[in-house]
Amino acid sequence: MRAIQPKMAKPENLMIQVTVILAMCWPSSSAQAVGAIPTSTLCIPRERDALLVFKAGLTDPDNLLSSWQGQDCCQWDGVQCSNQTGHVVKLDSYSLIGVGADQPMGTIGGEVSSALLELRHLEELTFAENNLTGSLPDQLGLLSNLTVIDFNNNRLSGEIPSSIGALTKLTDLRLGFNNLNGTITESHFGKLANLRYLELSGNSVAMVFQESWVAPFKLQVADLKSCRLGPKFPRWLKSQDSIITLDISNTSIADSIPEWFWTTFSRTRNLVLATNKIIGTLPTKLFQEMEAETVDLGDNLLVGPIPKLPRKLRSLDLSRNNLSGPLPSDIGAPLLTTLILFKNSLSGTIPHYFCHLENLVFVDLSANQLHGEFPVCEEQLEADGSTSNGNNSSYIIMLNLNSNRLSGELPIFLRKCQNLTFLDLGYNQFSGMLPTWIGEKLPSLSFLSMRSNLFYGHIPQELTQMKSLQYLDLACNNMSGTIPRSLADFIAMAVAPQRDGPLSDIVGYDNAIGDADVVSYTDSSLVVMKGQQLEFTHGIMYMVNFDLSCNSLTGHIPEEIGRLPALKNLNLSWNHLSGVIPVNIGEVHSLESLDLSHNEFGGEIPGSIAVLTSLVYLNLSYNNLTGRIPSGNQLQTLNDQPSIYIGNPGLCGPPLSKNCSEPGLTPHTPKGSKDTGDTVFLFLAMSSGYVMGLWTIFCLFLFNKNWSVVCFKFSDFLYD
Numbered sequence: 001m002r003a004i005q006p007k008m009a010k011p012e013n014l015m016i017q018v019t020v021i022l023a024m025c026w027p028s029s030s031a032q033a034v035g036a037i038p039t040s041t042l043c044i045p046r047e048r049d050a051l052l053v054f055k056a057g058l059t060d061p062d063n064l065l066s067s068w069q070g071q072d073c074c075q076w077d078g079v080q081c082s083n084q085t086g087h088v089v090k091l092d093s094y095s096l097i098g099v100g101a102d103q104p105m106g107t108i109g110g111e112v113s114s115a116l117l118e119l120r121h122l123e124e125l126t127f128a129e130n131n132l133t134g135s136l137p138d139q140l141g142l143l144s145n146l147t148v149i150d151f152n153n154n155r156l157s158g159e160i161p162s163s164i165g166a167l168t169k170l171t172d173l174r175l176g177f178n179n180l181n182g183t184i185t186e187s188h189f190g191k192l193a194n195l196r197y198l199e200l201s202g203n204s205v206a207m208v209f210q211e212s213w214v215a216p217f218k219l220q221v222a223d224l225k226s227c228r229l230g231p232k233f234p235r236w237l238k239s240q241d242s243i244i245t246l247d248i249s250n251t252s253i254a255d256s257i258p259e260w261f262w263t264t265f266s267r268t269r270n271l272v273l274a275t276n277k278i279i280g281t282l283p284t285k286l287f288q289e290m291e292a293e294t295v296d297l298g299d300n301l302l303v304g305p306i307p308k309l310p311r312k313l314r315s316l317d318l319s320r321n322n323l324s325g326p327l328p329s330d331i332g333a334p335l336l337t338t339l340i341l342f343k344n345s346l347s348g349t350i351p352h353y354f355c356h357l358e359n360l361v362f363v364d365l366s367a368n369q370l371h372g373e374f375p376v377c378e379e380q381l382e383a384d385g386s387t388s389n390g391n392n393s394s395y396i397i398m399l400n401l402n403s404n405r406l407s408g409e410l411p412i413f414l415r416k417c418q419n420l421t422f423l424d425l426g427y428n429q430f431s432g433m434l435p436t437w438i439g440e441k442l443p444s445l446s447f448l449s450m451r452s453n454l455f456y457g458h459i460p461q462e463l464t465q466m467k468s469l470q471y472l473d474l475a476c477n478n479m480s481g482t483i484p485r486s487l488a489d490f491i492a493m494a495v496a497p498q499r500d501g502p503l504s505d506i507v508g509y510d511n512a513i514g515d516a517d518v519v520s521y522t523d524s525s526l527v528v529m530k531g532q533q534l535e536f537t538h539g540i541m542y543m544v545n546f547d548l549s550c551n552s553l554t555g556h557i558p559e560e561i562g563r564l565p566a567l568k569n570l571n572l573s574w575n576h577l578s579g580v581i582p583v584n585i586g587e588v589h590s591l592e593s594l595d596l597s598h599n600e601f602g603g604e605i606p607g608s609i610a611v612l613t614s615l616v617y618l619n620l621s622y623n624n625l626t627g628r629i630p631s632g633n634q635l636q637t638l639n640d641q642p643s644i645y646i647g648n649p650g651l652c653g654p655p656l657s658k659n660c661s662e663p664g665l666t667p668h669t670p671k672g673s674k675d676t677g678d679t680v681f682l683f684l685a686m687s688s689g690y691v692m693g694l695w696t697i698f699c700l701f702l703f704n705k706n707w708s709v710v711c712f713k714f715s716d717f718l719y720d
Helices: 011-025 045-056 114-118 162-166 235-239 259-264 284-288 352-356 412-416 461-465 485-489 538-542 559-563 583-587 607-611 641-645 676-703 705-719
Strands: 079-081 088-092 109-111 124-126 131-133 148-150 157-159 172-174 179-184 197-199 204-207 221-223 245-247 270-272 294-296 315-317 322-326 338-340 345-348 362-364 369-373 398-400 405-408 422-424 429-433 447-449 454-458 471-473 478-481 525-529 532-536 545-547 552-555 569-571 593-595 602-604 617-619 624-628 650-652
Touching (some): 235 259, 485 559, 583 607
Parallel strands (some): 088 124, 109 131, 124 148, 148 172, 179 204, 245 270, 270 294, 345 369, 362 398, 369 405, 405 429, 422 447, 569 593
Antiparallel strands (some): 079 088
């Protein structure tokens, strides 16, 4: 009888057995980062194949997935495996580009393949900040071990699969800023008892729940911006009293804020309800007793006065409402950094407590009905008039008081605002001369508008010390004297603004939820440009503007204007400027709008003006310009061309009907030229002749009686 020989194990089975034995002997850990997994731990072949199928459906222009090859997927970038079983437990696109979640987007595109459903042990799925398209797999709920789903900031579309409601371990669901749509019902959240972070912002989804539905989870962060929740306040929020950050802005809510909402979220740190149609008033006691650090109720329909603010409040935005009455006499928020109240109907004066808000950074009180003088902060000045070390306004970066009825001289507290970047005092009744300290004390200023006030006197030469100034508007005041020749010292007008320039701190990024110290200024700024009042929002950070129009300035345009090639808007209209237009005007190659109308400029239009390829608006009307109008491709594209040159009788050539070759065409002599003396002499000679002739006739009548009688009889005859 033959002895029975044992069967030899197949090589692949033997390898799996060895892998399992080695994994059991390895120290306990659920997963290890890439590079820390022992070489004896190989990924599961079917999971490796699933990852390769997933990769095949992606576009990878920066070759971020170049390591996704070979047998051991546990060694691939962005892949983490369990060192016990070899199963893939984490996919993380952030590790592919080696940056954190606050860095720019990656470049991986394509669709999310359903092959990922083979990764049944997957715990974290993070492919945020990329260009993924298509829809999420319908059966995503089969990945029952998932705790994190993060596809924020992609271009996904379609509906959110309801199978997600089966993920009992899910703590983070982040699908914000995609193109998702459809309706979310109770089934999407059926078993998500562990959900803590919910982000669906920036999508077109509607959340429709039964009024009696009670959420199975206790959220800490709910970012639902731009989802459709309204028109009533969703009652399922009533059970979410553990929320730290709630953003339900732009969610179609058209309702008054119920009392249960104030009590439920009395301890919420960040509360954002902006851009809805919320009506009613702010409750005095409930509002004041909140523990919030950030409150944003901007762009609603709130009415009534502003109550005293919560003590812990750092950022308040009540802009674009119908709030009225004075500012609270005691604001009650000593830690306040951001006060945004523009576009309301607030009246009264600015209270003196403004001097004691030591942490203020952003202040916008524009477009209200505030009046009177800005409070004088006595403690900010020493006996000799210099600023004291205790000045508590030194942190201010932005101050906007535009479109009120404030009066008095330039607020003296500005002398210690070394960090001030944006200052808009336009459309008020401020008066006095511009102080010489403005250039020295405001070295960081990039935006300065004092338009439509009552300032007078010369433009201080010290103004050009502000090396960061890229936007200057002193239009419609009573400024006199000449334009400073030190224009070239405005070096920020010589170089095109960059995305990370000084104004980017104010207008260049969105409000960061949960961070009360990071607030963006997204209101619009009005710029008189191209013959009309234009509205700029984020684009104001790229605007390079020099506007001295509607004043009483005299003298010439300094030739140094040619050393500011980044200027986009140059407006010197409605002054008494004379001389010739500088021939180097063509060196300001970024000019989009040039207005020199209603002055006394003479001479010919420089031919260099035809090389301004960015020019879309030009106005040279009502001057003393002479000669042939330059021709050029860009000039011929301008609208209503004859009106550009009207009021200059000495100009000729297209687009005017006057032909430069007409016989007897006498060019109009510019004011200030050498022919002016001859003209004056001729005028005096003719006047003297008329006077002498009249005096001779008068003498004849006086001393010759017969002539007088005949003349008077003849005049009576003509009269009859």
